[in-house]
Amino acid sequence: MPKMRVALELEIPSDVHEIERVVELVQAECRRLKIEPEKCSLNVPVALTEALSNAILRGNGEDATKHVRVRACVNKAGDTLVVDVTDEGDGFDLQASTRNCTTPENILREDGRGLYLMQCLVNHVEQFADGGNTVRLTVHRG
Amino acid sequence: MSFTIRKQGEIVVVDVEGQLIVGNRQELKQKVLDELEKGEKRFLIDFSQTGYIDSSGLGVLVSLSKKIREQGGELRLANLNDDLKTLFELTKLDTLFQISDSREKALESF
Numbered sequence: 001m002p003k004m005r006v007a008l009e010l011e012i013p014s015d016v017h018e019i020e021r022v023v024e025l026v027q028a029e030c031r032r033l034k035i036e037p038e039k040c041s042l043n044v045p046v047a048l049t050e051a052l053s054n055a056i057l058r059g060n061g062e063d064a065t066k067h068v069r070v071r072a073c074v075n076k077a078g079d080t081l082v083v084d085v086t087d088e089g090d091g092f093d094l095q096a097s098t099r100n101c102t103t104p105e106n107i108l109r110e111d112g113r114g115l116y117l118m119q120c121l122v123n124h125v126e127q128f129a130d131g132g133n134t135v136r137l138t139v140h141r142g
Numbered sequence: 143m144s145f146t147i148r149k150q151g152e153i154v155v156v157d158v159e160g161q162l163i164v165g166n167r168q169e170l171k172q173k174v175l176d177e178l179e180k181g182e183k184r185f186l187i188d189f190s191q192t193g194y195i196d197s198s199g200l201g202v203l204v205s206l207s208k209k210i211r212e213q214g215g216e217l218r219l220a221n222l223n224d225d226l227k228t229l230f231e232l233t234k235l236d237t238l239f240q241i242s243d244s245r246e247k248a249l250e251s252f
Contacts (some may be wrong), residue, residue, distance in 0.1 A: 016165040042194055042225035045161075049196040053164040102234040110205045113197035113233055120232050 004073035007084045011067045012052075012079055014060040014087075019052045024070055026083060030096050035141045039116030043121040044081075044139055051085040052115040060132050069132070079141040091133035094125065117141060145170050147177065153184040153252055155245070159191040162199035171202045175209065183215030186248050190221035195229060208238065216240075220248035 007029050012018040023045045030040040052068065060066035069086040098115040099106060106112060119125050124138040146157040154177045162170060174185060187203070189195075193208075195203075207217045220242045222230060230236040242248035 003211065016163075019163065019165060020161060038225060038228075042228060044227065045194050045198055049163055049194075053196065057164070102232075107234055107238060108204060108208065110201035111197075113200055117197050117229075117232065 002075065004075050006071060007081075008070065008072040009052050011069050014062050014064060014068060015057045016053060016056055016062075016064050019049055019056075022052060022070055023048050026070075026081075029072055029074070030081060030139070033074060033081060033141060035081065035139060039139060044083075044137075047118045047121040047125075047137050048083060048085070051083075051137060054114060054135065055085050055087035055089075055133075058092070059089030061089070063088075080137045081139045083137045083139075084130075086130065086132040086134040087136075089133045091127065091129055094127040094135075145173055147173055147227045150186075150249060153186055153249060154182045155249075156185065156187045157191060158187060158189055161193045161195070162202070163194075163196040164198040165217070166196050167202040170199075171206060174206050178210060178213055178215065183210070183213065184252050185215065185246070186209055186220060186252075187217065188220045188245050188248075189223070189226055190245070192223075192226065194225060200233060200235060204235070204238065216252070218242065218248050218251065220245050 008025055012022060025049055027040055027045055031043050055068045056062060071084045073082045098119060099112045099118040101113040101116045122137045123140045126136040128134055144159045148155055156174065170190045218240045221244065222241060242251060
């Protein structure tokens with residue numbers, strides 16, 4: 001990843017009630033970067049909520065002793081926001097785990113929309129191991 | 143974030159204030175199921191005061207819709223803002239729910 005400015009770095013316990021607070025902080029950074037309003041109000045919050053809930057519920061199995069690290073970085077031009085969400089789990093295969101939730105056999109399922117939505121809503125989603133399991137969301141202005 | 147439930151005639155109207163996400167979806171589910179258990183059949187969820195909904199929130203709406211139908215009832219939605227409409231279109235849930243532009247239209251549609 002090219003050199004970027006770290007805009008936000010924090011660690012939260014594995015508790016889904018922490019998600020909204022983190023999302024608000026990242027939303028504020030989106031607005032500072034003048035990223036389009038709909039991306040600030042929908043795309044980033046929903047994609048980040050999915051990444052955080054996956055990290056807390058699946059990656060860390062809601063284990064209170066485990067944490068989730070969040071790091072938001074901005075590129076030099078100030079038009080790209082990259083958010084890394086890192087849990088203490090074993091990781092997963094992003095592509096293999098993503099299901100098309102719009103097909104007739106899946107649309108009535110209660111679960112299985114998270115990874116699909118994440119990939120619809122931000123420019124790039126990557127998953128890799130980096131001293132933990134990391135999901136990286138990249139959002140471009142414009 | 144909170145959920146307000148009130149009766150308008152024969153219809154149970156639920157207002158979702160704030161976000162409907164993984165941290166509070168069970169609260170909404172339980173409140174609606176409690177009403178269903180009391181014998182209520184017609185439900186309207188109004189999203190005029192809602193910010194965003196995540197996949198687990200959408201999942202709860204699908205689950206409630208199924209449970210209400212199994213009891214011979216119906217769940218309808220109203221007042222999705224442009225962001226929420228986008229979300230329902232992306233997931234094709236706009237084809238699953240009857241969605242009205244206003245609470246009044248939704249109430250009349252039952």
